[in-house]
Structures are given as C-alpha cells and as structure tokens.
Amino acid sequence: MKFNTLIITSLIATVMLSCQSAPSDDKLLSNLKKDVSFLAADQLEGRAIGTEGEEQAAQYLADRFKQLGVEPKGTSGFFQEFTVSKPSNPHEEAVIGTDGEGITGRNVLGFIDNQAEKTIVIGAHFDHLGFGGVGSLHRGDSAIHNGADDNASGTAALLALAELLKHQKHQSNFLFIAFSGEENGLWGSNYFVKNPTIDLETVNFMINMDMVGRLNEEKTLAINGVGTSPSFVSALDLVNADSLKLVTSESGVGPSDHTSFYLQDLPVLHFFTGQHEDYHKPSDDSEKINYEGLLKVVRYIERLVGKLDEEPKLAFTKTKDSSGDSPRFTVSLGVVPDYLFDGKGMRIDGVSEDKPAQAAGLQKGDVILQLGDSTIVDMMSYMRALSAFQKGDEAKVWYEREGKKLEAQVKF
Numbered sequence: 001m002k003f004n005t006l007i008i009t010s011l012i013a014t015v016m017l018s019c020q021s022a023p024s025d026d027k028l029l030s031n032l033k034k035d036v037s038f039l040a041a042d043q044l045e046g047r048a049i050g051t052e053g054e055e056q057a058a059q060y061l062a063d064r065f066k067q068l069g070v071e072p073k074g075t076s077g078f079f080q081e082f083t084v085s086k087p088s089n090p091h092e093e094a095v096i097g098t099d100g101e102g103i104t105g106r107n108v109l110g111f112i113d114n115q116a117e118k119t120i121v122i123g124a125h126f127d128h129l130g131f132g133g134v135g136s137l138h139r140g141d142s143a144i145h146n147g148a149d150d151n152a153s154g155t156a157a158l159l160a161l162a163e164l165l166k167h168q169k170h171q172s173n174f175l176f177i178a179f180s181g182e183e184n185g186l187w188g189s190n191y192f193v194k195n196p197t198i199d200l201e202t203v204n205f206m207i208n209m210d211m212v213g214r215l216n217e218e219k220t221l222a223i224n225g226v227g228t229s230p231s232f233v234s235a236l237d238l239v240n241a242d243s244l245k246l247v248t249s250e251s252g253v254g255p256s257d258h259t260s261f262y263l264q265d266l267p268v269l270h271f272f273t274g275q276h277e278d279y280h281k282p283s284d285d286s287e288k289i290n291y292e293g294l295l296k297v298v299r300y301i302e303r304l305v306g307k308l309d310e311e312p313k314l315a316f317t318k319t320k321d322s323s324g325d326s327p328r329f330t331v332s333l334g335v336v337p338d339y340l341f342d343g344k345g346m347r348i349d350g351v352s353e354d355k356p357a358q359a360a361g362l363q364k365g366d367v368i369l370q371l372g373d374s375t376i377v378d379m380m381s382y383m384r385a386l387s388a389f390q391k392g393d394e395a396k397v398w399y400e401r402e403g404k405k406l407e408a409q410v411k412f
Contacts, residue, residue: 022167023160029295031163032156033286035064036213036294039126039152040286046145048130049084049181050103057126061108061155061178068163070110073175073197080107082191084181094184096191105180107188109197112166112174118313119173119198120305121206121266122161123189123257124154125182129280135183136280139353143282148289150279151182153213154271160298161305170309172204179257182210189257193264205229205267205314207301208258215273215293220245220340221300222272227319228252229267231311239303242296247342250319267314269304271297274340277350277364331389331412333357337379345369345400346382360397360408369405370398 023031038044038060044053062078074080085095085102095102105127128147129135136145146152155178162176175198181187193200205228215221219242226232227250236246252262258270273293278284308314334355341347345367351358362368368376372395374385389395394411 023163025295025299028160028163028298029291032160032291032294032298035156035159036148036152036289036291037286039155040146040148040284042144042146044146046130046132046147047126047128048133049105049127049184049187051130053130054105054127054180058106058108058178058180061126061159064159065108065110065162065176068110068159069166070112070162070176073109073111074107075197078108078110080109080192080195080197081105082107082181082188082195084184084187094187096187096194098195103181103184105188107180107192108178110162110176111198112162112176114170114173116170116172117202118171118204119175119202120204120309121175121177121261122158122209122301122305123177123179123206124158124209125151125179125188125257126155127180127183127188128152129183132282137352138281145280145282146285148284148286149213149276150211150284151209152286153211153289153294154209157209157212157294157298157301160295161301164298164302165305168306170306172309173202175203182257186257186260189260193260200264200266203261203266205269205308206258206261207305208256208261208268208270209297209301210256210270210272211275211279212271212273212297213289213291213294214276215290215296216340218245218340219243219293219296220247220274221297222247222249222274222340224249224254224270224272225252225258225262225268225319226250228262228269228317229314230317231308231314232267232269235304235307239300239307241303242300244296244300247340252319265316265318267316271301272339273297274338275336275349277336279336331356331386331391331393333362333386333410333412335362337382339379341367343367344378345376346379356410356412360410362397362399362408363401365401367400368397369400371395371410372397
C-alpha cells in the first residue's frame with residue numbers, strides 16, 4: 001500500500017505551519033507525534049533499507065528539513081546514496097560503496113551554517129526491519145515491524161532539534177543526519193564517515209539518538225560515551241532541569257551509529273530510554289510512545305548542546321571497549337535485561353516464551369541476585385555467570401521480587 005501524495009503534502013503543510021517561529025512545547029509535541037506517526041505507519045512497511053517504504057521515509061525527512069529552513073548537505077540535495085554489495089560467503093563483510101549491484105540506501109543530511117569553525121553532528125537512524133527478517137524477535141507469521149521507538153522516536157527528535165537550533169545563535173554549525181542501514185550493521189554511518197560531506201576535522205562531537213521514545217516513570221535516561229571527552233561528565237548534571245535519572249557508561253562503542261564516529265576519534269554521546277518487550281517486534285507502534293518523555297529528552301539535549309558549545313573544541317579520549325571484554329556464552333536464560341537499572345543485581349525487563357526463565361517462573365521486574373555459584377551485582381557479572389553454563393546444565397537462581405528473596409531452579 002502506498003501513501004497518497006496528497007496525504008503526505010497535507011502532513012508536511014500542517015507541520016510547516018507550526019515552524020515559522022521559535023517552537024513552544026505544545027508545537028514540538030504536536031510535531032513529534034506527527035513525525036513518529038508517519039514514519040511508523042503501516043504504509044511504510046517497516047522502512048527496511050532499499051525498499052519503497054524507506055524511500056518514502058527519506059523523502060519525508062528531506063521535505064521536513066526543507067520546511068524547517070535547513071540546508072541540504074548530501075551529495076544529491078539532502079540525500080547521500082550508498083550501495084551495499086552483500087557477499088555470498090557469510091564470513092566476509094559487506095562492501096559499502098556507490099558502485100556495483102546490491103542494496104541501495106540513502107542517508108538524509110541537513111545543515112545549519114552558522115559560519116563557525118566547528119560543527120556538531122546530531123544523528124539518528126530512520127530505517128527499521130521491514131517485515132522482520134534476521135533481526136526480528138517476533139515468532140510467528142511475517143508482519144510489518146513499524147519501529148516506532150526503534151527508531152522513529154530518535155528521527156522525530158532529530159527533526160525537533162533541527163527546529164529548535166534553527167532559531168538559536170550558536171558558536172557551531174549543525175549537521176543533522178538521518179542514517180539508513182543501521183539495522184544491517186551501521187551501514188549508513190559507516191559510509192558517511194568514510195565519505196563525509198563536511199571536513200571531519202571540524203566536527204566537535206557527535207550526538208546519537210536511538211530508541212528515546214519510552215522514558216519510564218523513573219525518568220531514566222541512559223547516556224553512553226561519557227568517557228569519550230573529559231568535558232562531558234561535568235555538563236550532564238548542570239543541564240538536568242527536568243530531574244532525569246541519568247545512567248551513564250563510558251564506552252564510545254555500542255550497537256548504534258555513534259560507534260562509526262568514535263572510531264574516527266571523535267567524542268560521542270548515545271541517548272537511549274531503555275529496552276522493552278516490543279523491541280524488534282511488530283508491536284513497536286506509535287501509540288506506545290511516551291511523547292511527553294520524548295520531549296523531555298529533546299529539551300535535555302538542546303540544553304546540553306548549548307552548554308558544550310560554550311567551550312572550545314572538545315578533546316577526545318579513547319575508552320575501554322566494554323563489548324570487547326564481554327564473555328561468550330552458548331546458553332540463554334531467555335530474558336530482556338533492564339539496561340537502565342543501576343541497583344545491585346540484574347533486573348528483568350521482559351521474559352521470552354518457552355525459555356528457561358519462563359519455565360522457572362521468573363517475571364518482568366524480578367532482580368537476579370545469584371546464578372549458580374556466582375553473585376550477580378551488575379550486567380557484566382550476570383553475563384560472566386551465564387557463560388559458565390552449557391546446554392542441559394541446571395542451576396539455582398536467587399532473585400528478589402517485591403522485596404522478597406526467592407529461589408528457583410533453571411534448566412538451560
């Protein structure tokens with residue numbers, strides 16, 4: 001099914017009317033809802049790279065940038081196309097370039113030129129899984145994966161920040177990039193940093209928003225990459241006007257597009273409001289987005305950008321790659337960890353069907369304190385404990401539920 005062009009034009013025109021002056025919170029909230037709803041609509045069929053749905057999403061973003069008064073900064077207007085040739089040998093890497101046969105994606109790039117010597121890059125991927133495929137956690141018939149949180153939320157936040165920063169005076173230029181091919185292996189951001197449309201030497205730092213639409217009741221916001229510049233940590237609390245609960249990690253490496261910039265020795269920050277049971281499933285729909293929470297994230301990043309822009313060009317610091325030291329394991333408990341939990345143990349954010357955790361009676365919200373002989377204090381200790389087991393092994397698990405310490409038997 002295709003979106004009628006009149007409907008798209010009407011949506012753009014409606015959004016355009018609210019963009020003529022510095023936006024209020026009400027206007028921003030309205031635009032966030034419109035943008036997420038369009039990008040996560042069934043008609044776009046999951047925005048998989050190389051599909052008509054992805055092309056429609058890219059055109060929508062280009063039109064939105066134009067209406068906001070943001071300059072094009074791609075290789076062809078707002079677009080930067082790239083082609084990925086997938087090898088027949090699964091042990092070889094995909095080749096990303098502009099020539100040859102393969103899957104063609106497009107990054108969408110907009111620029112605010114403040115005639116400055118430094119540029120702040122703000123990015124979010126707009127592609128998703130289409131009807132599922134390898135990355136899907138859905139069990140059942142093929143279905144559209146709308147990806148409202150992952151990552152229509154970050155893309156809508158990108159547009160909101162462009163709208164805000166267009167009306168402000170800053171000491172930096174701003175490059176806004178909506179990446180494609182992130183779900184397949186950071187293809188779009190990988191291509192951009194190797195084929196930049198601005199001089200990367202001028203980049204001050206990069207902000208990446210991936211899954212920022214599900215701010216919880218505790219208002220927990222994860223910020224990764226805080227160790228990539230000595231300027232970051234002190235600024236984070238200074239701009240926290242909404243009393244967000246900030247959970248930080250130092251590493252500049254993670255499963256999202258900021259990694260491509262970190263590997264070019266650039267400071268990066270990745271914003272994330274947490275994993276949930278709808279992740280990479282058809283149920284990740286627009287009505288489940290916490291739009292007021294999404295606006296809080298946008299306003300927080302706006303303040304942070306303003307604070308960091310007061311400083312000279314930020315220094316870059318290499319960080320320990322937390323994923324590089326991750327233990328290898330051959331079994332799974334079948335739970336979704338709560339990556340925002342900063343207490344003692346590993347809190348469960350979701351339980352998969354027909355897996356060991358469900359069979360043992362574990363539930364969402366349970367905090368695992370011990371697995372076998374290993375005490376669990378955080379995510380890494382949980383992963384180390386899990387790596388000690390093989391298929392067929394059994395172990396006791398101690399956990400906390402509503403203040404009570406319980407135990408169960410798990411068979412892997």
